[in-house]
Amino acid sequence: MIFFDIDGTLLDYDYAEREGILDFFRANRYLSTFSNQQPIDVWKQLSSKYFDKFLTNELSFQEQKRARMMELFNMVEIDLTNDEADEKFEQYFSFYKDNWKAYPDTIDVLNKLSQLGYRLGIISNGEYQQQVEKLRCIGIEDYFDSIITSSEVGAAKPDRTIFKEACRITNSPIANCYYVGDRLETDALASQMAGMNGIWLNRIDKSYHPQQGIVEIKSLQELLKIIT
Template sequence: MIEAVLFDLDGTLLDREKSLIAFVSHQYDRLAPKLSSISKEHYVSRFVDLDKNGYVWKDVVYEQLIKEFQLTACTVKELLDDYMLNFKHCCIPFQHLHAMLEELTQRNIKLAMITNGYGQFQLDNIQALGIEHYFDVILISEWEGVKKPNSDIFNRALAKLQVSAAHSMFVGDHAINDIEAAQNVGMLAVWKRNDASPSYKADYIIDELSEIPMLMQQLVICQK
C-alpha cells in the first residue's frame, strides 16, 4: 500500500517552460532600454535555448547573452539578481496541481518534495505556487548538501516521513534524476511525460497531475 507520494518540482509540479518564458518576457520589458538592440522574441528564444531546461545555471546563460548580443548597458550580476528576485512572480503550475494535492491530503497520504537547486530560490517558487502547506517534508539540494540522483537525499526524505521505500511513490519528469534514482532506492517511479527527458523504465507514466489519485486507486484495487 502506498503511504507516501514524493514529488520533483520543476517540470513536475511547476510548469517550468511556461514560467521561464513568462519571466524572460517580463525581464525584457523591465529592462527594455538596456536591451533595445535586440528584439524581444530573439531575446526570449535565445535565453530558452541556452537554459537547456534549467540544467545550465543562469550566470552562464547571461554571460553568453551579453557576449552574443554585445550588451554593454547591463551586467551579468544585474540580470542574475533580477532573475533571482523576480522569477517567483512568474511561477505557473501544471493543471490540477492544487486539486491533486488536496485529494491526496484528504486520503491521509504523506507528501514530500525533493528538488535540486538553490534553497531560498526554490522555496520562493514553492511558496509562489501556494503549495508549501501540503507537504510534510521539503528537501532542497543546496540546503541538504546532496542532490538527485544521489540516493542519500531520497533516503533522507523517507526517513523524515517515517515511511519505507516499498510503500512510497516518486513522481518526476527526469529519466535519471527522478525515475532511475527513485527506483534505485526501491520506490515506485512515475514519469510525468515530457519530450526533454524520455523515460521508458518508469513503473507508470502520466500526462496530467489529475491522473495520480486515479493511479493510486488502481494500485489499491490491484493489491486486494
C-alpha cells in the first residue's frame, strides 16, 4: 500500500494559498493597508497558528477558520461577528479553491502506479470533507482506496497513531507500506517511526539532505524508480 499526503505533495498548496489570499485581499478594500509580500506572510502565520490549535483539539475546524479571520481584521481595527468571520472565510476559501491544481507529475504517476496494480491511499491532517473535495476538484479522487484524515481518526501527524490506524483500516501490514509527503519530520520521519517506509518528497530544495533510513526524492517521477 502506498499512502500519500495531499498539500505540497499532490496538490500545489503554496500556489493555491498565495493566489487565493491575494485575490481575497484585493476584494476587501479594508485590507489595502497591507502591501507587497505582507498579505502572504500574515496569512501564513495566522494559518499556522490556528490550524495547529485545530490539530491539538483546542479549536474545532470551524472555530480555527473563524479565529483566523477575526485576528486578520483586528489588525486593521475591524471587529467581526462570528457570522461575518464565517462569511469572510468562505469568500477566501472560494478564491483558494479556484486556484487548486495538481502538480504536473501527479496524475501521470498515480496513473502508472494504478496500472501496475498498487493500492493507493491518503493520510492527511485536516477535515475529511475538505480533503476529499480537494482530491475531487483536481481529478484524482478515484485513484485512492482509502482517505484517512486526522478529523476522522482523532490523531494528527506526526502522531504515529494516524499511520497505524490507516494500516488497520486498509488491512495492510505496516512494514509493507510506503508514505510519501513533503514534510521531513511530519511526514517522512513520523511515518518511519510508526513502522512504514517513509519517503520525503522535497520539491523545493534542489540539494539532497541525507537522513538515516529516509529516502529523499525531488519529484513523484522518482517514486516510480523506488517502488517499481
